[in-house]
């Protein structure tokens with residue numbers, strides 16, 4: 001069987017890595033149709049991350065979860081693939097926190113173990129996860145939690161918000177970042193006209209990717225602003241991410 005080369009996802013990988021470099025304020029969602037390459041992309045990012053990252057990867061695919069509570073309850077029994085740990089491989093969170101010896105060079109102290117095992121049946125796994133992450137951070141490393149197949153959780157709440165409203169929030173942020181281009185035009189910081197920028201945006205009212213005929217300065221400018229992505233080998237142009245595409249459509253809806 002021929003092994004298919006990993007198609008270059010340089011832009012997406014760059015975006016994820018830069019998100020990981022900054023202080024987290026939001027949960028990042030990677031979404032797209034089935035088989036669009038989300039898991040593959042994440043795996044490649046994990047492989048390329050420097051050693052200072054400790055990645056915990058949980059795939060919810062095989063889980064039967066009816067609610068968020070269910071998710072939290074079963075979190076402890078889920079296998080975590082911890083990359084960047086000395087001991088590579090699958091471990092449940094329970095195993096991970098109960099290895100009294102050093103895990104990944106992370107000294108888990110007695111206090112922490114007492115804290116973890118003070119209840120026989122831990123009710124709130126998320127607080128243990130947080131604790132585990134704090135322990136990772138103490139060592140100067142950066143913990144990263146990846147939940148794959150998140151759609152398995154029907155009513156998942158993120159900080160009391162559901163995924164849908166969280167996604168809407170992200171879209172709002174991205175849209176306002178795009179609108180700031182027009183502020184910059186008004187302030188004379190950008191020399192292109194609003195009309196011409198809108199014209200570029202309108203190309204994506206119906207389409208997600210276009211073949212371009214001639215490149216223009218506005219397109220190059222929008223590439224520089226991380227809005228569009230140009231592939232000169234294919235002569236195609238498209239928004240740099242799905243979120244950008246949706247934000248473009250939000251912007252042109254109002255003008």
Ligand SMILES: Nc1ncnc2c1ncn2[C@@H]1O[C@H](COP(=O)(O)OP(=O)(O)O)[C@@H](O)[C@H]1O
Pocket residue numbers: 004005006007008009032033034035036037038039040041
């Ligand atoms: N960038 C890529 N280049 C080549 N093949 C890919 C790429 N991304 C995904 N694939 C392949 O496509 C299939 C689906 O990818 P996967 O990551 O499982 O999608 P998703 O997680 O979005 O459902 C897999 O067989 C995977 O090996």
Ligand SMILES: [Mg+2]
Pocket residue numbers: 038039040148149
């Ligand atoms: Mg997947």
